[in-house]
Amino acid sequence: MSIFHPATLICPNCSTANTVERNASVNADRRPDLRDAVLDGSFQATECTKCGTALRLPPHLTYMDLQRKQWILAHEPDHLDEWPQTEAAARDTYARSFGDQAPEMARRLGAGIHPRIVFGWMALREKLICDELGLDDTSLELLKMAVMTTVDKPPIADQTELRLVGGNEEALELSWVVTATEERLADLSVPRDIYDGVAGDTEAWEDVREKFDGKLLVDLRRFVAGSVA
Template sequence: MSLEKQIKHNCPHCNTEQNLIIYNSVNVTIEPSLKSKVINGKLNIQQCTNCKKEINIISGFLYHDMENQLMLNFSPDSDADQISKSEMLSELKEKGYIYRIVDSYPALVEKIKLFDLKINDKVVEKVKSELSLMLNSSLNEVVGKTDESEINIFFDKYDKGLFKKKLSFIFFLHPSQIMKIDYNIKKLSKKDRAKIFDLETLRN
């Protein structure tokens, strides 16, 4: 089941204090309607009682997918060690659950997309490192190396064409400047090609 908690938070529009209910655990198998809200970043949207404008709280929570035996710990600003070391988590891992900690919302959505497609996230992380190195190198040649020039890259979708299977990624320096790049699966090593659609290796 999904779990909620009550917090006090000032409306960002009119500064009126609000009593808000936010999720600290989401079970998308029992409550599938919550999944689209998570993916769209609208899980905790509520209306201010004073100005009637939307308040969207982004805070840490557990994402639980019983069907795919997946648990994602979205922990942007809190210590995830307590959950990582819990007896409950150990029991879930023994049952074959995959557990990941993510510290950003795009990373959370990325993991959901990958596991929905039964794609091995460890292989994708290697591809992202390769692409990031290439893109940052190209960027440094154009603008020079700066502290603000680190590229963010996230998996977007998988295209299964007749002659070409590819992973598509989005990347950006700033969210207002999103671009896309594709990666042909044929570029993967033989070992990674064998693992990319194998989640069972992640359950050991």
């Protein structure tokens, strides 16, 4: 089931109160259009009725796509620092919904799912693109680490993040985006060979890869935000 509730967004430009449908739960199996909307950025987005300023309600929802084996709890990006508690709570929720504490039928439906939590729209979108391109999300995070150490002066700051934004069989498109506004500051095309090298090199990356083992927040930002674990 996909659940909607009306929510109010105050325009930062003219203070007009706008109404947006807030989604508490998205079932992409039944509503593939909502998956499309997450991918194209129109999900929970609108324009101010008075001045036309682009507005978007941050995510706070459960995203489920059983066919693609995805179960993702998406939270507001400014809640990133609370990730340790969020990850623990999500682990419990997943266990009761599809994991080892769920009824047998639900467990069967959940077989093969690696539950995830994300903070912000770009992070949720990234997980969908990652799956679409047949990438392993842990290897993607390792690739980002490799990229960050080789690029001159990457715009790494609290307000920006490196995200997968697209790609094909030849290359992966990464972008430094401003978390709050989704503005893309700099794009980077990485040959897919480099990803394949990272994904296939189990020895060189073993230590870092292990840090993501069994985790729900498969995101480099877990190493820099909140009470780091």
